[in-house]
Amino acid sequence: MKPWVLLADRTAVLFLGVAAGAAIGFSFAYGGQPWPEAQPVEKVADAGEAAPLPAVPAAPPAAVTPMPQVAGVECAMPFQQQLLDTLAEGGKVRVGVFGDSFGDGLWSALYRQLPASANFQVVKYSQQSTGFTRYASLNIENHTAEQLAADGPVDIAVISFGANDTQGVMAGGKAAALLTPEWKRVIGERIDGLVRLLRSRGAMVYWVGLPKMRKESFDADISAMNAFYADRMRMLGVPFIDTVPFSVDAGGAYAPYLPDGPEGKRTLIRANDGIHMSMTGYVRITRSLADRIRGYVEAARSFAAQGDGAAQPQRQARAS
Numbered sequence: 001m002k003p004w005v006l007l008a009d010r011t012a013v014l015f016l017g018v019a020a021g022a023a024i025g026f027s028f029a030y031g032g033q034p035w036p037e038a039q040p041v042e043k044v045a046d047a048g049e050a051a052p053l054p055a056v057p058a059a060p061p062a063a064v065t066p067m068p069q070v071a072g073v074e075c076a077m078p079f080q081q082q083l084l085d086t087l088a089e090g091g092k093v094r095v096g097v098f099g100d101s102f103g104d105g106l107w108s109a110l111y112r113q114l115p116a117s118a119n120f121q122v123v124k125y126s127q128q129s130t131g132f133t134r135y136a137s138l139n140i141e142n143h144t145a146e147q148l149a150a151d152g153p154v155d156i157a158v159i160s161f162g163a164n165d166t167q168g169v170m171a172g173g174k175a176a177a178l179l180t181p182e183w184k185r186v187i188g189e190r191i192d193g194l195v196r197l198l199r200s201r202g203a204m205v206y207w208v209g210l211p212k213m214r215k216e217s218f219d220a221d222i223s224a225m226n227a228f229y230a231d232r233m234r235m236l237g238v239p240f241i242d243t244v245p246f247s248v249d250a251g252g253a254y255a256p257y258l259p260d261g262p263e264g265k266r267t268l269i270r271a272n273d274g275i276h277m278s279m280t281g282y283v284r285i286t287r288s289l290a291d292r293i294r295g296y297v298e299a300a301r302s303f304a305a306q307g308d309g310a311a312q313p314q315r316q317a318r319a320s
Helices: 081-088 101-113 140-151 181-200 216-236 279-306 308-319
Strands: 014-016 023-025 093-099 120-124 156-160 169-171 174-176 204-208 257-260 265-268
Touching (some): 081 279, 093 101, 093 140, 101 120, 101 156, 101 279, 140 181, 156 279, 169 181, 174 181, 181 204, 181 216, 204 279, 257 279, 265 279
Parallel strands (some): 093 120, 093 156
Antiparallel strands (some): 169 174
């Protein structure tokens, strides 16, 4: 058998350089084992008191195929069987984008960078004015389950929420203020449920954080929320894509215009509201993610092609 040549995806937070296109990924290798179970933490970040987080079950072992260990290569993520089957059958890789209005922008940017001509299908599942604090109007987990039931599974899921969640949430008939331990417990359980749902449907999951915000008080809330999301994704073994470095100037300040493109021309990257991005801005903050998705898919394609004989009985068993 030929040696496996695999491009590893990373499960740690992705730290991106301020210069366009610079990216350094740090990995936590799982040694080809199933998804890591979430570990409870002694304290909620920034809360100052004990508040254990609920454990999240690993994805069913049948849903993933372990990546072999290769000398000099860290294989941090197992491949989902859903993706392997799609590639083995020559289908388009379905990338579903879930989120709020910010997710709408991510969908548009990824649609441009992962075209049908490259065998991708980027599908918009995001919906404006939604969030994890707004379950009274829309339960995101239930809504996502309905979307997937109607449209079929996705191979890769990209999630981005938070712009509408800088508020309290009702918990047990009482209001829990933003980022208090009870708020984190409720929102954390909802996040876990969404990730668990997508994985159970066979998706590889990525979470995209929010960029720097113009209004200082709002940015402080978003920054703290990003930290909460990043920590939650670390416990779930989900890659968290940090977009802040792509939305600030060399001094780390909010910047509506930044050098971009091959020639580094000064370009408008933010919308007038100081929250959303321009179309160029959305492309800017998703370039690294698009690269990671392409790399992960190519590694899975190589794995599926070389291991087709072993994978075929699995597909037949699943179909019977």
